[in-house]
Amino acid sequence: MKFSKIPAATITRLSLYSRNLEELESEDVKVVSSEKLAERCGVNSAQIRKDLAYFGEFGVRGVGYYVRDLLFEIKKILGLNKEWNLGLVGIGNLGSALIAHDNFIRQGYRFVAAFDNDIHKVGKKLPSGLMVEHIDRLREIKEKANIEIGVISTPAGRAQDVANRLIEANVRAILNFAPVHIQVPKGFSVENVDFSIKLDNLAYHLTTEV
Amino acid sequence: MKFSKIPAATITRLSLYSRNLEELESEDVKVVSSEKLAERCGVNSAQIRKDLAYFGEFGVRGVGYYVRDLLFEIKKILGLNKEWNLGLVGIGNLGSALIAHDNFIRQGYRFVAAFDNDIHKVGKKLPSGLMVEHIDRLREIKEKANIEIGVISTPAGRAQDVANRLIEANVRAILNFAPVHIQVPKGFSVENVDFSIKLDNLAYHLTTEV
Numbered sequence: 001m002k003f004s005k006i007p008a009a010t011i012t013r014l015s016l017y018s019r020n021l022e023e024l025e026s027e028d029v030k031v032v033s034s035e036k037l038a039e040r041c042g043v044n045s046a047q048i049r050k051d052l053a054y055f056g057e058f059g060v061r062g063v064g065y066y067v068r069d070l071l072f073e074i075k076k077i078l079g080l081n082k083e084w085n086l087g088l089v090g091i092g093n094l095g096s097a098l099i100a101h102d103n104f105i106r107q108g109y110r111f112v113a114a115f116d117n118d119i120h121k122v123g124k125k126l127p128s129g130l131m132v133e134h135i136d137r138l139r140e141i142k143e144k145a146n147i148e149i150g151v152i153s154t155p156a157g158r159a160q161d162v163a164n165r166l167i168e169a170n171v172r173a174i175l176n177f178a179p180v181h182i183q184v185p186k187g188f189s190v191e192n193v194d195f196s197i198k199l200d201n202l203a204y205h206l207t208t209e210v
Numbered sequence: 211m212k213f214s215k216i217p218a219a220t221i222t223r224l225s226l227y228s229r230n231l232e233e234l235e236s237e238d239v240k241v242v243s244s245e246k247l248a249e250r251c252g253v254n255s256a257q258i259r260k261d262l263a264y265f266g267e268f269g270v271r272g273v274g275y276y277v278r279d280l281l282f283e284i285k286k287i288l289g290l291n292k293e294w295n296l297g298l299v300g301i302g303n304l305g306s307a308l309i310a311h312d313n314f315i316r317q318g319y320r321f322v323a324a325f326d327n328d329i330h331k332v333g334k335k336l337p338s339g340l341m342v343e344h345i346d347r348l349r350e351i352k353e354k355a356n357i358e359i360g361v362i363s364t365p366a367g368r369a370q371d372v373a374n375r376l377i378e379a380n381v382r383a384i385l386n387f388a389p390v391h392i393q394v395p396k397g398f399s400v401e402n403v404d405f406s407i408k409l410d411n412l413a414y415h416l417t418t419e420v
Contacts, residue, residue: 104409196225204289205383
């Protein structure tokens with residue numbers, strides 16, 4: 001599927017809708033009104049209708065959305081009707097936590113390879129069963145294991161170098177946990193995870209509500 | 211300061227502006243146009259002007275923004291002109307990674323206490339010098355160490371119980387890393403960190419750009 005000019009914020013909200021629809025499905029809810037779904041997601045219902053309108057007609061007037069159908073459609077839009085293979089680089093505390101985080105699996109993401117450049121870590125088996133490989137084998141293992149998304153959990157100073165290796169190996173999407181901005185060429189995507197932006201939101205609330 | 215009805219997205223973007231202004235300041239840039247700042251932040255310049263307009267008049271026509279002044283003002287708005295004290299609950303891999311993450315410190319957040327309920331961890335000294343305390347001492351240590359923001363890095367099944375304890379101890383803001391939604395009463399704030407939403411963005415790009 002190809003849609004033109006979908007705002008990035010819409011894509012992020014689709015993720016959020018999908019998470020909440022999954023919860024509703026697990027609670028055995030069959031139908032949800034746009035108001036109820038909106039309330040749950042912390043947005044307004046006009047926003048949901050606007051976001052979905054980019055992709056077609058969903059929902060039934062006077063009824064709402066069929067939970068399972070809408071979830072299926074949103075997953076198709078986001079490309080989540082398949083599993084995605086992740087390769088992790090940097091097996092420190094954060095890397096180990098990420099690989100053990102069962103939320104990834106639940107959402108359709110699966111770590112298929114783990115890399116480090118520390119020879120004391122290479123060859124070790126992680127609790128998940130994966131073996132830590134040397135980063136020099138990235139390109140070869142990328143092909144074998146079909147790594148689609150690279151996850152960087154190295155120190156900041158190593159992150160761009162690791163990104164360059166992922167790019168050389170043609171891993172076209174990168175999730176970066178290192179506290180530094182990563183440059184990627186056209187045709188490659190990068191998302192930076194910055195915990196402290198969430199903290200700024202909390203600080204703002206604490207400051208204004210006192 | 212108290213501003214009414216500032217959209218949450220504006221606050222998140224202010225964080226982003228502040229990060230980029232800090233980088234500019236460290237590069238010794240004195241003045242930046244709204245176009246340049248916008249490009250760097252990945253938004254459009256009208257958005258920056260609109261976001262800042264909630265809080266007053268910034269920038270000089272035909273010149274742009276004075277980097278240091280704008281950074282100062284934004285930090286004041288966000289409540290980042292002070293240090294914030296964090297208390298971490300859950301000293302597994304993720305908790306250990308968070309406490310070692312130097313980005314928090316750089317952004318004005320400081321871990322002042324660490325808790326767990328595992329008696330094998332309680333009493334251990336972390337590399338940062340902090341000692342792991344038993345979660346039962348939360349209320350007492352909250353007062354002593356002035357914990358302002360609670361950070362939850364426990365397994366999902368423990369997170370709401372930990373949140374309840376933080377609330378009982380009157381820790382009014384919570385950053386939650388556990389893959390579960392946390393309920394807090396009015397007057398308390400919670401931000402959930404969900405890595406997989408970022409992955410969904412990447413999956414969408416991989417799906418649409420092929």
